[in-house]
Amino acid sequence: MKAHDGMYIGGQWRPARGPDTIAVVNPADEQVIAHAPAGTADDVDDAVRAAREALPGWAATPPAERAARIAALRDVLVVRADEIAETVTAELGAPLQLSQTVHAGVPIMVAGSYAELAASYSFEERTGNSTVLLEPVGVVGAITPWNYPLHQIVAKVAPALAAGCTVVLKPAEDTPLTAQLFAEAVDEAGLPAGVFNLVTGLGPVAGQALAAHEDVDLVSFTGSTAVGRQIGATAGGAVKRVALELGGKSANVILPSADLARAVGVGIANVMSNSGQTCSAWTRMLVHKDQYDEAVALARAAVAKYVPGERIGPLVSAKQQQRVRGYIEKGVAEGARLVAGGPEAPRETGYYVSPTVFADVTPEMTIAQEEIFGPVVSLIKYEDEDDALRIANGTVYGLAGAVWAADEAEAVAFARRMDTGQVDINGGRFNPLAPFGGYKQSGVGRELGPHGLSEYLQTKSLQF
Ligand code: NAP
Ligand code: MG
Numbered sequence: 340m341k342a343h344d345g346m347y348i349g350g351q352w353r354p355a356r357g358p359d360t361i362a363v364v365n366p367a368d369e370q371v372i373a374h375a376p377a378g379t380a381d382d383v384d385d386a387v388r389a390a391r392e393a394l395p396g397w398a399a400t401p402p403a404e405r406a407a408r409i410a411a412l413r414d415v416l417v418v419r420a421d422e423i424a425e426t427v428t429a430e431l432g433a434p435l436q437l438s439q440t441v442h443a444g445v446p447i448m449v450a451g452s453y454a455e456l457a458a459s460y461s462f463e464e465r466t467g468n469s470t471v472l473l474e475p476v477g478v479v480g481a482i483t484p485w486n487y488p489l490h491q492i493v494a495k496v497a498p499a500l501a502a503g504c505t506v507v508l509k510p511a512e513d514t515p516l517t518a519q520l521f522a523e524a525v526d527e528a529g530l531p532a533g534v535f536n537l538v539t540g541l542g543p544v545a546g547q548a549l550a551a552h553e554d555v556d557l558v559s560f561t562g563s564t565a566v567g568r569q570i571g572a573t574a575g576g577a578v579k580r581v582a583l584e585l586g587g588k589s590a591n592v593i594l595p596s597a598d599l600a601r602a603v604g605v606g607i608a609n610v611m612s613n614s615g616q617t618c619s620a621w622t623r624m625l626v627h628k629d630q631y632d633e634a635v636a637l638a639r640a641a642v643a644k645y646v647p648g649e650r651i652g653p654l655v656s657a658k659q660q661q662r663v664r665g666y667i668e669k670g671v672a673e674g675a676r677l678v679a680g681g682p683e684a685p686r687e688t689g690y691y692v693s694p695t696v697f698a699d700v701t702p703e704m705t706i707a708q709e710e711i712f713g714p715v716v717s718l719i720k721y722e723d724e725d726d727a728l729r730i731a732n733g734t735v736y737g738l739a740g741a742v743w744a745a746d747e748a749e750a751v752a753f754a755r756r757m758d759t760g761q762v763d764i765n766g767g768r769f770n771p772l773a774p775f776g777g778y779k780q781s782g783v784g785r786e787l788g789p790h791g792l793s794e795y796l797q798t799k800s801l802q803f
Contacts, residue, residue, distance in 0.1 A: 340429050340516055342373035346382050346539065347522035349389035350532025356381040361512050361539065366432035366653040366690040375515035378540030380548035383507065386536035387554050390478045390505040393533030398475045398503040400531075406457035409500055412528035413450035416493075420447065423520055427488055430514045432652040432690070433613060441613070445771070446493035449787065452771045456792055457501035468803050473796040475503035476580055477556030480549040482542070482570070483518075484562040485511035485655050486616040486712075492521050494775075494786045495559045496535060502795035507536045507555070509546045511562075513655050515539040542566065556580060557795065561618075564710075564780055571783070582784030582794050584618070584776060586710040587738030590731035591621035592753060594724070595630065597743035597765075603634050605766045606741065607641040607716060611694055614652050615714035616659070619739035619761065619775075623700075623707055624718045625727050631720045635678055635698045638718060642679045645694040645714070653690040654713060660690035663713030670697050670706040675717070702730045710736070724753065732758045737778030741766070760785075 342363070345352045355376035363373045376382075397405070416423065423446075424438035433442060464471040479499045483491040492508060499506050510518035522537040538545050550558050550570045560570045561584035574581035591606040593599060603624070610620045626634040645651040654660045667682040680695030692713050700707050700717035707717050721727040731740065737759040744750040747764060754762040758778050774790035776782050784794050 340373040340426065342375050342516055343519050344374075344376055346376065346378060346386065347519070347526070347537040348382070348386045349536065350526070353385070356385070361515060361541070363430050363513075363516055364656070365429050366655055367648070368688055369690070372429055373516060375519065375539045378509070378538040378545040380544070382538045382540070383509070383545055383548040383552060386507040386538050387478060387480075387549070387552050389533040389536050390507050391554055393531060394475075394478060394505045397505055397531060397534045400503070402457050402460065402462060405501060405503065406454050408528060408530050409450060409457055409497060410454035412524055412530065413447060413454055415524040415527045416443070416447050416450060419520065419524060420444075423489060423517065426516050426520055427514075430516050431485060431488060431655055434650065434652050437613065437652070442487060442489055445487070445769075446489040448771045449490065449493050450497050452788065453497035453501045453792070456789060460501070460789065460792060469800045470803070472799040472801065474799055476795050476797050477504060478554060479504045479506045479795065480552065480555040480558045481506055481508045482546050482549060482558070482560045482562065483508065483510050485513040486613065486618070488514035488517040489521060491561050492518060494791065498786070498792045499559075499795045500530070500534065501792055504557070504795045505534050507538060507549060509538055509540060509549050512539075512541050550574065551577070553577065557582070559784075559794070560584070567782065583782040584784070584786060585780060585782040586736060587618045587620070587777065587781050588623060588708065588710055588734045588736040589619055589621045589739040589741070589759065590623045590625055590757075591741040592625045592727055592731055592743070593627070593630070593634070594727075594742065594744040594749065594753065595627045596745035596749065598745075599630055599634060600637055601766070602743035603637040604641045607638055609741070610716045611642065611645045611651055611714050614654055614692070615663075616655065616712050618710075621739070621741050622711060622716060623730075624716055625721050625730055626718060628720050628722060631718070635718055638696045638716065639678050642694045642696050642716070647685040647691040647693065648689070651694060651714060654692055655690070657690055659712065660684070660692055663692050663711055663715065666706055666709070666711045666713070667695055667715060670700070670704065670717070673704045673706070675700045675704060675706060678718075680714070702733050708734055728753070728756055735780040738781035
């Protein structure tokens, strides 16, 4: 894989300030495929300065012109979609088809949605005798994870640019090549120098420097709750805006009237996709006691289709593989029943984990409470609807979820009582305009659509 040995700052690739590099590993075969520079606080400082210099010009650029540049960026992503998919497959390990449809396809959709929103959004409102101006917050520090490497970048950068903000991005150390490709696309799309800047590097070094930088106005972070907590505290101390997209432990609630086979099949697919490395994955499947045994059999059959190395890829790193296998061992130790999979690696090479289904999981077990971030589903039995609700809401998280019932209204009535930011009703389709984000410890703020755009705006009211 080709990689840049510098940072994209102020509209050009510049040598990194320090000598250190990050080895990029293909998790399917454990081979080093490239090296990317490991940025320092000095690189971050250069990038923030470039973003600050570019801010007045970009903020004053008419929204229609900003929209045109974002549309151009979307068009470059379309042209380079195959290259994006190959790069994501190489550094994340996702099967190529998933990389094409989701890892390349979704960010193209999201970039397109912000090209339209930037053009149509009302950056001025009237209320009583006031005009309210919706102005860009300023310089954005974006810190992203590896699980959807391009989507996580675009879900921050596109709305920030639409709002008139400028950006410094610190992508995950495991997936810097996709971020470099994105920077190339920004360059090709003709965005003004300094509007978008990239510093690759390690979280505790480059990420920390970006989050703490006094000239960053807003920190937008996606990743673990542990790091998010720290970033929130740093931002709070400096009185700067912060958006946190953190973990999840979402419930897939199958009500007794639902089409059980479909609900279980889609539920398993939801978790197995991207090897379970999805913050919104429905990792807890809640089934009525009278249908439980049938659901277990259906889940076992559904998961058999996910053959490691074919339909399901490896985890991103040896560290994640170890972590997830540890959770599987913990599930066994706490008395859950293995129905499929287990802690043994299914292949000799590559960071694979066996697609795993646990039955007889009780709500307080570790595997039912903590985010595993791997291909592991827990089937939990409920007595009645109130019991299902108590279990569904019984974690510190509240990112997503699903409800299945014969009647949509019945499912919606249940979804209204869930403490979570997004619920799919009977397998509802992904909507790039729907706000995405967490209740409780799943985060602060929303991404996507107009709600995601408003995160990057601040108000100024003029009274007449
Ligand atoms: P993470 O450590 O929170 O990483 C997310 C981003 O933050 C990465 O760019 C990371 O850099 C950076 N970072 C790490 N420490 C930092 C610090 N002290 N200051 C500033 N930035 C910092 O998450 P991870 O290690 O990639 O994954 C661990 C767990 O996070 C997963 O198992 C999962 O539970 C959760 N996760 C959630 C999501 C989500 O979408 N909600 C996505 C991915 C992961 P490095 O890449 O160098 O670490
Ligand atoms: Mg990390």
